[in-house]
Amino acid sequence: MTQPISLSRTRKIPGSFVVNGERHDITFSSHKTLLEVLREDLGLTGTKHGCELGECGACAVLVDGMPVLSCLALAAAYQDRGIATVEGMADGPSLHPLQEAFVELGAAQCGYCTPGVLLTARALLNENPRPTRHEIKKALAGNLCRCTGYIKIYEAVELAARRMRGEEAEPLEESLHGY
Amino acid sequence: MGTDAGRKPYSVIGTPRAKVDAATKCTGEAIFADDLVLPRMLSCKMLRSPHPHARIMRIDTAKAHALDGVHAVITGADLPIPFGILPVSQDEHALAPDHVRFIGDAVAAVAARDEDTATAALDLIEVEYHVLPPIGSVAQAATTPEPQLHGYADQGNLHKLIHLEFGDVEAGFGRADLVQDDVFFYEGSTHLPIEQHAALARYDKNGRLTLWSSTQTPHYVHRALAKVLELPPSRIRVIATPNGGGFGGKSDPFPHEIVVSKLAILTGRPVKICLTREEVFYCHRGRHPVLMRVRTGVTKDGSITAMDFESYLDGGAYGSYGVASAYYTGALQTVTYQVPAYRFRGARAFTNKAPCGPKRGHGTPQPRFAVEVTLDKIAERLELDPAAMRLRHLQPANSITANYLKIGTMGLGQCIERVCAGSGWNTRFRKLPYGYGLGLACSSYITGAGLPIYWNAMPHSGVQLKCDRGGGVTVFCGSTDIGQGSDSVLAYIVAEVLGLDPMKIAVVTADTDLTPVDLGSYSSRVTLMMGQAAIQAAERVKECIARAVAAKLDLSMERLTFSGERVCDREHPEDGMSFADAVVLAESASGTIGAVGSYTPARSPGRYRGSGVGPSPAYSYSACVAEVLVDGDTGIVQVPKVWIAHDVGQAINPALVMGQIEGGVYMGLGEALMEEMSYRENRNLVHKWPSMLEYKSPTTLEMCDVTTYLVGEPDPNGPFGAKEAGQGPLLPVMPAVANAIYDAVGVRIDEVPMSPPKVLKAIQAKAKGKEPRVGPTEAPDVAWPPVTAVPTPAEGGDGRAVEPGRAPAGGR
Numbered sequence: 005m006t007q008p009i010s011l012s013r014t015r016k017i018p019g020s021f022v023v024n025g026e027r028h029d030i031t032f033s034s035h036k037t038l039l040e041v042l043r044e045d046l047g048l049t050g051t052k053h054g055c056e057l058g059e060c061g062a063c064a065v066l067v068d069g070m071p072v073l074s075c076l077a078l079a080a081a082y083q084d085r086g087i088a089t090v091e092g093m094a095d096g097p098s099l100h101p102l103q104e105a106f107v108e109l110g111a112a113q114c115g116y117c118t119p120g121v122l123l124t125a126r127a128l129l130n131e132n133p134r135p136t137r138h139e140i141k142k143a144l145a146g147n148l149c150r151c152t153g154y155i156k157i158y159e160a161v162e163l164a165a166r167r168m169r170g171e172e173a174e175p176l177e178e179s180l181h182g183y
Numbered sequence: 184m185g186t187d188a189g190r191k192p193y194s195v196i197g198t199p200r201a202k203v204d205a206a207t208k209c210t211g212e213a214i215f216a217d218d219l220v221l222p223r224m225l226s227c228k229m230l231r232s233p234h235p236h237a238r239i240m241r242i243d244t245a246k247a248h249a250l251d252g253v254h255a256v257i258t259g260a261d262l263p264i265p266f267g268i269l270p271v272s273q274d275e276h277a278l279a280p281d282h283v284r285f286i287g288d289a290v291a292a293v294a295a296r297d298e299d300t301a302t303a304a305l306d307l308i309e310v311e312y313h314v315l316p317p318i319g320s321v322a323q324a325a326t327t328p329e330p331q332l333h334g335y336a337d338q339g340n341l342h343k344l345i346h347l348e349f350g351d352v353e354a355g356f357g358r359a360d361l362v363q364d365d366v367f368f369y370e371g372s373t374h375l376p377i378e379q380h381a382a383l384a385r386y387d388k389n390g391r392l393t394l395w396s397s398t399q400t401p402h403y404v405h406r407a408l409a410k411v412l413e414l415p416p417s418r419i420r421v422i423a424t425p426n427g428g429g430f431g432g433k434s435d436p437f438p439h440e441i442v443v444s445k446l447a448i449l450t451g452r453p454v455k456i457c458l459t460r461e462e463v464f465y466c467h468r469g470r471h472p473v474l475m476r477v478r479t480g481v482t483k484d485g486s487i488t489a490m491d492f493e494s495y496l497d498g499g500a501y502g503s504y505g506v507a508s509a510y511y512t513g514a515l516q517t518v519t520y521q522v523p524a525y526r527f528r529g530a531r532a533f534t535n536k537a538p539c540g541p542k543r544g545h546g547t548p549q550p551r552f553a554v555e556v557t558l559d560k561i562a563e564r565l566e567l568d569p570a571a572m573r574l575r576h577l578q579p580a581n582s583i584t585a586n587y588l589k590i591g592t593m594g595l596g597q598c599i600e601r602v603c604a605g606s607g608w609n610t611r612f613r614k615l616p617y618g619y620g621l622g623l624a625c626s627s628y629i630t631g632a633g634l635p636i637y638w639n640a641m642p643h644s645g646v647q648l649k650c651d652r653g654g655g656v657t658v659f660c661g662s663t664d665i666g667q668g669s670d671s672v673l674a675y676i677v678a679e680v681l682g683l684d685p686m687k688i689a690v691v692t693a694d695t696d697l698t699p700v701d702l703g704s705y706s707s708r709v710t711l712m713m714g715q716a717a718i719q720a721a722e723r724v725k726e727c728i729a730r731a732v733a734a735k736l737d738l739s740m741e742r743l744t745f746s747g748e749r750v751c752d753r754e755h756p757e758d759g760m761s762f763a764d765a766v767v768l769a770e771s772a773s774g775t776i777g778a779v780g781s782y783t784p785a786r787s788p789g790r791y792r793g794s795g796v797g798p799s800p801a802y803s804y805s806a807c808v809a810e811v812l813v814d815g816d817t818g819i820v821q822v823p824k825v826w827i828a829h830d831v832g833q834a835i836n837p838a839l840v841m842g843q844i845e846g847g848v849y850m851g852l853g854e855a856l857m858e859e860m861s862y863r864e865n866r867n868l869v870h871k872w873p874s875m876l877e878y879k880s881p882t883t884l885e886m887c888d889v890t891t892y893l894v895g896e897p898d899p900n901g902p903f904g905a906k907e908a909g910q911g912p913l914l915p916v917m918p919a920v921a922n923a924i925y926d927a928v929g930v931r932i933d934e935v936p937m938s939p940p941k942v943l944k945a946i947q948a949k950a951k952g953k954e955p956r957v958g959p960t961e962a963p964d965v966a967w968p969p970v971t972a973v974p975t976p977a978e979g980g981d982g983r984a985v986e987p988g989r990a991p992a993g994g995r
Contacts, residue, residue, distance in 0.1 A: 049218035050211015052427070054377040055460040059875035062377050090211040099206065107205040110842045114666025115208025116378045116427030122209065141883040148875065150375055150428045151666050153849030154883050156842055180199035180838045182893040183605065 019083050023048065024092025038082050039063045039074035042089060050090040050119050054148070061147035064120035065089050071124045073146075090119035093126065101164040102126055109175055111160035113151030121147045125161045133169055137162070194746060195679040196903045199838035202671040203690060204425070204664065216381035216397040216424040217457040224383070225254055227443050227456035228301035230291040230308050231465065232283035235535035235868040236332075237312035239281050239290060246307035247293060252300035254450045256308065258291045262445055266407045268400075268435045268540075270637050272342075272502025274333050277411060277441035283312070284332055284500035285535050286869055287465025289438045294446040294454045317535035319864045321474065321495045322963040324532035332500065332533040338966065342498055343509045343531040346967045347793055349517075349585040350524035350975040355489025359480030361564060365557045366476045368959045369549035369917075369935045371497065372858040373469035374542050375880055378427020380466060381457035382440045384447035392448065393420045396440050399429045399663050400703030403636060405695045407436030408444055423693035426704075429665035430850070431541035434705045435468050435503055464873035468540030469860055471508055471531070472497040473549040476962045477557050485565055485572035489524040492516055493962055494550060496531040496539070503540035505531050507796055511546025514797030516554055517584035518627045519595060519804070520576045523977060525585045530965045535868050537860075541705060543850055544910045547628065548917065552935060555624035555918030559925065568612070569922070570603050570623050585975040587789035587982050591801050592906070594830030594895035595625055598806035601828040601892040606808040613926060618813050620927025624918035625806045628911030630901065631708030633784045633798030642781035644712035645699025648677065648720040650728075650776040654748070654763025656681065657689040658720075661701035662713045664692060667909050668839045669709045675835055676714050676902060680721035682745035683762060699779065707907035710835060711800055712782045714902030719780030727776060731769035732760065785900075790982040791973045800900040803907045804830040807848075807915035809887075811923040818943025822852060822887040822920060829912050830895035833904030837893055843908040844891050851916025853881045857936050933958025 016031040023046060032045045039056070042048045042065070051074060054060035058076040065074045066088035093100040099107065102122050112118040121144060128135055128143040135143070140161050141154075149157065159179050166173035207213040244256040259280030267273040279290050291308050295301035318324050318332065318340055328339025337344045356362055382396035392414060398404050401423040409416040426433055439456050446454040458466065474495040480488040494512035498505045513527030544551075562569035573595075578584060580593040602623070603609065612621045635643060647659040658677050664670040670690045678685035691697055701713055725745060732750045733740040736758055744753040751759020760768070770776050787798030806828050812821040825848050834840040857879035862868045872878045897904020917935050925931055930945035934957060941957045949955035974980030 043218075047220075048211070049214070052215070052378070053217075054379065054427075055875045057460065057874065057876070059460075060377055090209075094210055099209070103206070103209040106209045107201045110202060110205070110668070110838050112202075112205055112208040113668070113842055113846065114376070114378070114426060114428045115204075115213050116215065116376075116666075118208055119211055141886075145882045145884050148375075148377060148880060148882065150377055150430065150850070150880070151846050152842060153845035153847075153889065154886050155845045155889055158883075175199075180841070182837065182841055182844075182891040 019080065021046065021083060021087060022085065023087045024089060032079060034080055036079050037075055038077040038079045041079040042074060048089050048091055052116050052119055061124070062117050062120045064124050064147065066123050066127055069127060069130060071127050088123065090122055093122060101167045102161065105160035105164040109156045109160045109163065109179060111152060111156040117147060117149045121149065121157060129165055129168060133165060135165060193679055193903065194682070195675050195685055196835055197833065197837065199836060200685065202668050202839065203674045203686060204670055213425050215378060215427050216383060216395055219383045219395055219455070221383065221385060221453040224453040224455055225294040225296060225450060226298040226301045227292055227294050227446055227454050228298065228305050229289045229439060229442060230305045232279070232286060232288040232290055234283060234312050234314050235286050235317040236315040237283050238315065239279060239283065239310060240313050241311040242291060243309040244291060247304040250300065250304045250307060252296040253293060253304045254452065255294045255446050256291060256304065257445060262411055262441060264411045264413070266411050266436060267502050268403060268504055268636060269502060269506055271506055274335065274502045277438040285537050287462070287537055288500065292442045292446065294450055317868050319534060319862065319868050321497050321530065321532040324534055325963045325965055336533060340533045341530050341965065342502065342533050343506050344968050345509060345513065345527065345529040345793060346970045347513065348526045348970050348972045350978055352489045352491055352524045352526040355524035356480040359488045360483045361481050361561065363479045363481070363557055363561050365553065365560065365933065366959045366962060367553040367556065367933045369473045369552055371470050371472040371539060371860040372542065372854050373464060373467055373860045374430035374432030375875065375878065376428025376430060376432055379458045379460060379463050380433060380437065380439065382443050383453060383455040384443040385453040386447040386451065391418050391420065392444055393422065394440060394444055395422045395424050397426050397433055398423050399426060399433045399665055399705060401663060401693050401695055402661055402700050402702055404436045404440055408441060411441050412444060420696040423663045426663065426665035429704060430543045431545060431705065432466065432468055434541055434703065437466060460875060461873045464870055465537050467499070467537035467860065468503050470542040471539040471546065473512055474959055474962055475550060475553045477553045479557055479561065481561055483565060484575065485561060485567050486576045487520060487522050490516060490522050491526045492550065493528045495963055496529070497534050498531045499534055499536040499538040501538040503538045505539065508539065508541065508546040510793055510796035512550050515547050515627055516550055517586050518578055518588055518590060518802055519625055520573060521578050522585055523975065528967050536862055544628065544913050545706065548854070548914050551626045551914045552918045555915065556921050556933065559922040570599055570608055573625060574599055583788055583976045586797065587787065587794060588797050589788055591900055592832060592896055592898040593804060595804040595806060597894045598804055598828035598830055599625065601894055602806045602808045602826040605826040605890055605892065606810065608808060615926065618815060618927055620811050620813065620923040620925065621808055622919045622922025622926055623806065623808050624915040624922060626911055626914030627802045627804050628907060628914065629706060629799035630711045630801040630803060630907040631784065631799055632706040633787050634795045635702055642716065642783045643708065644701040644716040645779060645781045646713065646716040646720045647699050647779045648724050648777055650724060650766045652767055652770060654761065654766055655689065656683060657691060658717065659691045659698045660713055660717070661695070661698040662692050662709050663704045665704045667704070667843060668836070669704065669713065672710050672835050673713060673717055676717045677721045680718060680725055681762065683748055707910045710905050710907065711901050714905060715782040716780040718902055720778045723778035723780065724776060727773060728765050728769040731772040732765050735768055788982045791971055791984040793971065801832065801898045801906045803911040805912045805915050807919045809916065809919035809923045811920060811927050813924055813927040813942065815928060815946055818939035818946060820856060820924060820937060820942055824888045825916065826890045827912055828892035828894050829908060830906065831893055831908045832895050832898040832901050832906035834893055835903065835905050840893060840908045841891050844912040845889050847910065847912035848889050848916055849881060849886055851913040852887060854935055855917040855920040855937055857938060859936055929955055931956040931958065
């Protein structure tokens with residue numbers, strides 16, 4: 005039997021990643037995905053993984069404002085691009101309106117799909133500040149969530165959208181108490 | 184935000200509020216098991232059997248050992264002691280010593296400097312298998328007693344056989360005007376938590392092992408590690424990390440948890456594993472596929488005279504929770520509608536598939552599907568409205584069922600009324616155009632199992648409380664937050680009792696070194712049991728503080744109230760002090776302030792063998808109406824809307840209860856329409872689709888709208904009257920969809936999932952004038968053991984079985 009190729013011995017290459025506005029000059033294994041570089045080389049474990057095959061959406065990050073499945077993205081191809089992860093959503097101690105709405109409504113249960121959902125929703129609201137329920141569903145159709153049934157997620161995105169448009173908005177009574 | 188002032192007597196309980204850990208979950212701060220990194224950490228990978236059934240003839244790990252970067256390779260010989268979640272089925276090995284029983288059974292493991300090296304080393308392990316014929320179904324297990332997958336089975340390859348009878352079932356059928364006889368099949372499904380299972384073990388130089396793991400049951404993992412590793416429990420610490428979804432799939436002690444622990448001991452370095460998604464499918468422990476036959480005797484008004492229920496469970500390769508699962512398929516039929524005489528026969532088979540176990544609703548969604556669809560057929564035959572028929576025959580509150588389950592509060596009637604009103608049932612059912620339909624179904628679920636997994640007389644939940652001089656309160660409990668919000672419930676309850684802000688309570692949970700035992704997040708037990716223990720601990724602290732404050736203010740303790748972070752005179756609230764000052768006063772008077780609380784469920788009235796499964800301190804109730812749209816040309820079923828009412832007693836936090844209900848409806852919808860954990864029977868029992876792409880689960884585009892009603896009255900056995908919400912609301916969804924499909928197109932799909940090919944087949948059969956139905960027609964032949972006959976309470980029974988050889992009451 006021949007010795008298998010050990011990927012861990014592939015050459016590390018120098019790279020420069022701009023994540024949440026911060027530049028990181030590192031060396032990394034050239035075969036790594038963006039997910040792996042974020043989690044393992046930059047310590048940004050807020051980005052999650054559920055399949056590492058592009059099926060669940062948990063690893064979604066934004067690249068120049070567009071959602072990208074970081075588990076399918078070859079890191080080397082994303083140098084010098086504007087990468088946004090969940091760690092960069094809050095402004096210091098102030099949560100992003102999406103994060104705030106998710107907290108208020110209980111849109112994060114186990115919280116594992118949440119980073120990918122938040123970033124995908126953020127991309128949606130940047131493009132379309134007034135999405136319909138159906139547009140939210142379409143935007144989030146690639147993010148699986150097993151806890152919430154998605155309903156509190158829609159309601160939180162809608163609440164955040166209203167607040168980001170400058171409206172005074174509170175959760176609906178029936179979202180919190182039922183009918 | 185809604186306020187409950189004036190509606191409820193509480194300041195915290197009953198008010199929607201954020202979870203105490205919500206912000207960490209929305210910012211990436213929450214640390215899940217695979218996020219942990221320790222210095223010198225090694226990576227673990229496991230080699231798994233490619234055969235569903237084989238003997239291991241030889242394993243050679245020499246080449247893997249020799250690979251640069253590999254630190255240890257272990258096989259079954261290194262971990263010879265068996266384990267399992269139930270004491271009666273200690274049938275698993277962390278690594279198979281000589282016998283593999285399903286594709287995915289682990290046979291060897293590697294610890295290496297990184298994941299890629301560990302993966303490369305797996306390819307160098309040589310395993311020689313002697314392939315054995317696999318068993319692929321219950322029917323095949325019943326006719327293939329040899330070779331046995333496990334020597335301890337009740338009969339051949341039938342793991343467990345149950346035969347119980349409560350009251351005179353045949354006499355009940357004799358009184359019936361109609362006997363409905365149905366056969367149903369409920370396919371298996373899996374939890375599919377988005378987080379893959381992960382675990383990290385460290386063995387320090389003092390000989391102490393620490394395991395961080397995404398587990399719902401750290402206490403049971405602790406016990407399994409001590410057993411298999413032959414270490415004193417006092418040298419093992421298990422910390423459950425936040426679970427990225429559980430649903431029952433992280434409730435067993437798993438081979439990978441034991442393997443990384445062993446590798447950490449052998450290498451002296453921390454070892455981590457994160458399973459691949461494919462491996463998560465092999466861990467499984469999900470919904471059992473169950474074939475069911477139910478015969479129901481009814482009088483013309485729809486009242487049940489007797490029910491005879493048979494279930495046949497495809498258990499997969501190991502015991503897991505399977506004995507409990509088998510009993511659960513027969514336990515809760517009696518708690519919704521009055522069933523005066525009841526027979527249950529259950530068989531669980533060993534097959535060469537990934538082991539089944541508890542998934543949300545544990546063993547009860549399958550029979551609930553059968554019961555609720557059979558009732559819909561009965562109502563149709565009797566020309567009764569299915570909602571009105573159910574309402575007339577509800578099991579009464581504060582009653583004991585034929586199988587000795589003690590019912591407390593019972594809000595099912597209110598649930599039915601709310602969903603019927605909301606959905607326009609009376610004006611729309613059986614009146615919608617072809618293709619559109621409404622269906623109703625109901626359910627009930629336990630709020631915590633009455634008995635622990637292993638027999639003991641100790642509490643099911645313990646809570647410890649500590650106050651510091653700054654007025655801070657820390658609460659410790661072994662409970663595990665799997666996203667349902669149990670950490671928050673702990674804080675809310677302590678805050679309510681002590682008059683504090685829940686966000687200021689520090690919560691320490693799920694750490695066997697730091698926290699008193701709580702049995703874990705399963706059986707919908709946590710809010711009730713942890714909650715009662717927390718109330719007791721908080722009341723004890725409150726009393727200690729109140730004594731000191733009462734002495735200082737020269738008042739009776741009864742005059743004091745704890746609210747708004749103050750302790751003061753109820754009648755003159757200006758006389759008092761801050762909670763922090765009260766703690767200082769109490770600590771000065773009587774020393775360090777702290778207390779413990781614990782909870783043990785009351786004994787249930789059943790005294791027969793098998794009566795341990797089903798009893799609970801309280802039962803939740805749900806009713807659901809589903810609206811469907813069926814495409815007659817394709818068989819595609821869309822569910823635009825579900826109305827669901829849930830009797831939760833008193834909601835601790837209604838927003839979180841809503842989240843549980845909506846999540847339950849979602850998971851039920853997936854089971855109703857698409858989810859299938861199935862195998863290619865003609866291709867070596869390989870899993871059909873161990874990936875998230877091909878294992879269909881609902882996305883945002885399939886999920887229905889949900890209108891949720893919270894109903895019910897506080898249950899005296901629950902903390903502040905709370906009952907469960909995590910599992911029960913899943914149960915009525917599948918039968919409601921099935922009944923709605925019948926309303927829409929007049930065909931019966933007596934099988935879950937109700938996927939388009941089945942619906943289309945039934946529609947085509949109907950068009951040809953054949954039976955408009957898809958579903959099984961017969962059950963396997965099983966030689967049942969002798970009956971355990973138990974006279975019912977109505978017959979004057981005392982909960983005990985009639986002893987064999989003794990004539991039943993009145994038979995002499």
